[in-house]
Amino acid sequence: MSTATNNLKAWWSWRMAAQLVFLVLLAILAAIVWRNLGSNLQQRGITLDFGFLNSQASFNIREAPIDFKPTDTYWRALIVGLLNSFKVMAIAIVSATFVGIGIGVARLSNNWLLRQVGLVYVEVLRNTPLLLQLFFWYAAVFLSLPKPPDSIDVWGIASFNNEGVSVPILQMSVSSEFCALVIGLTLYSAAFIAEIVRGGILAIAKGQWEAAKALGLKPGTTLRLIIFPQAMRVIIPPLTSQYLNIAKNSSLAIAVGYEDIYAISSTTFNQTGRPVQIVLLLMATYLTISLIISLVMNLINRRVQIRER
Structure with missing residues (x-):
């Protein structure tokens, strides 16, 4: 027993030492890269400071959730x-989840027509490039709408024109660029989520369905109260990846002219000529967002897992 214990301690010691050496080498490599980058930029008369962000932006943002004027700083523009x-990511994640669940359940329906509609939806949207879908919604759908004031009114609830959608009840109007981006992200991501949901439901043993049927439960009740809660253990890990994809794919907003963090960073880079600082800010931003999404989903995943006693 003592020999086995000593061998285990030795193995742990070697493992910790190897990890420590790796971290030291990684730190040295990062320091070398940073030093060379700073040296090369200094030779070209470029510094790595971020003071330029306090300068006047001198450009306008059409759709700003907070007050913004061209005289404000680049910092405020980036915020x-x-x-x-954040607005695009949050709405797209929620809407894609609901649409994906609906399509995924439809793919398992006893109704032949409903199954085929779900199959066509998944195969068409999942195998078509997202960028092409965004162009379709923006150019072929929203830009083809009539110009204001000749808007399309829907029972006084909302009005549509080529500039966007207006909802008088909510005192809210959104641009056509925002609508095209959210719809494109939602429908594209929902196709992948639908297959995740379908796979999660199929992973549950048929005995669960049979037991619920023996108790007299209806199929809808069985799915909602018995099958789906168990399927969540299988669904959440790949669903996390899709949420991360939505966050990263939102950067395609620049293709339809929506002014998100990536588009405004591109404008800032063009005006200031500070590519390194802008890229570092973008990397840090998307990394932080991805880590937050992963943290939240991991916490949810822990709550739905079976706890052994």
Whole structure:
């Protein structure tokens, strides 16, 4: 027993030492890269400071959730872009989840027509590039709507024109760029989520369905109260990846002219000529968002897992 214990301690010691050496080498490599980057930029007369962000932006943002004027700083412009990105990500994640669950359940329906509609939806949207879908919704759908004031009114609830959608009850209007981006992200991501949901439901043993049927439960009740809660253990891990994809794919907003963090960063780079600082800010932003999404989903995943006693 003592020999086995000593061998285990030795193995742990070697493992910790190897990890420590790896971290030291990684730190040295990062320091070398940073030093070379700073040296090369200094030779070209470029510094790595972020003081330029306090300069006047001198450009306008059409869809800003907070007050913004061209006389404001680049910092405030980037904050506006970040808030716009958050808005797109949050709405797309929620809407794609609901649509994906609906399509995934439809793919398992006893109704032949409903199954085929779900199959066509998944195969068409999942195998078509997202960028192409965004162009379709923006150019072929929203830009083809009539110009204001000749808007399309829907029972006084909402009005549609090529500039966007207006909902008088909510005192809210959104641009056509925002609508095209959210719809494109939602429908594209929902196709992948639908297959995740379908796979999660199929992973549950048929005995669960049979037991619920023997108790007299209806199929809808069985799915909602018995099958789906168990399927969540299988669904959540791959669902996390899709949420991360939605967050990263939102950067395609620049393709339809929506002013998110990526689009505003591109404008800032073009005006200031500070590519390194802008890229570092973007990397840190998307990394932080991804880590937050992963943290939240991991916490949810822990709550739905079976706890052994």
